[in-house]
Amino acid sequence: MGLRAENARMVRKLVVVAAGMFAFGYALIPLYKHICEITGINILALGEKQVPGGSNAAANSQVDRTRTITVEFDANARGPWQFKPAVSQLKVHPGELATVMYEFQNVQDHRMSAQAIPSYAPRQAAAHFNKLECFCFNQYTLEPGEKKQWPVAFVIDPKLSKDVTTITLSYTFFEVGGKTPAPPQAAAGREGGERG
Template identity: 85%
Template structure:
């Protein structure tokens, strides 16, 4: 009997120690944050409080709000289908993320695979037009009568020459496996866009 009583007492002590360790583990995080706030050791522990010399919301310094660029959207299709942007144009600041949707419909009575090729006017804009998401990255297969909407998410590099005020993004949508279309002629739009800037 003495040994059983001693074992029970030991189990109770171990249970108290385990519970204490569990509570201490949970209490450690708030204690650490409080110590960091008092001492200023870890500036990240200040959370939503004002950091000396900083602001609560970090501003996107990449956006050049002193400039506005008009981006025009064009769609050409090499085949019997419908392809168009939802908006003809938008205005963006360099460095600002923008998204535009394009609509496509396979009006044929057969399945088709297609892909889009982009072109830019003026040509110098191509190096500064950064697409983060684009349907032109992949080929798509559409069933007869199927409709799709695809996004183009882009950012115009603030390093783009300040004399460019209008960019035309043009897509040519063609059927994969069919005869490859000629590249769109961008020389004439490039001159017009250059004159605007």
């Protein structure tokens, strides 16, 4: 009888522990949302009552409205496809979330996989150009003739030197695992015996 009572006590303890774990797991989602709201970690997720441009949307206090930076967008395609930004430039305040779309079309007669590599000018801007979403994070496979649009969501750190008023964000889009033709200048230089 002592062993049976001890087992029953152990089962009760385990049921209490399991119920506590279930309650903690159930409460974790609202707890996580509350922590993110307090710390500002999840700045991209709008609350249910916050509508962009609405009166309930809280103003971002980290935006430096005294400065405007012109961001120029450039696209270079290393291969036979079309790749370009939807706009050539955008004026933003440091700390302000901005998004620009890039358009890409595979004009080849076969499926291709490609990826983009970004570069910045001036070079010092790279450390202050924070991309929250970017097509350059992944490789993409497109079917023949397929057209896609991809966003680049970014914030420029207000700590960027005040001397910088223009940043150029340039992407080079290249085929992954494919044969990329050499640029015309380099090919002509090699044929003429010049160094590239």
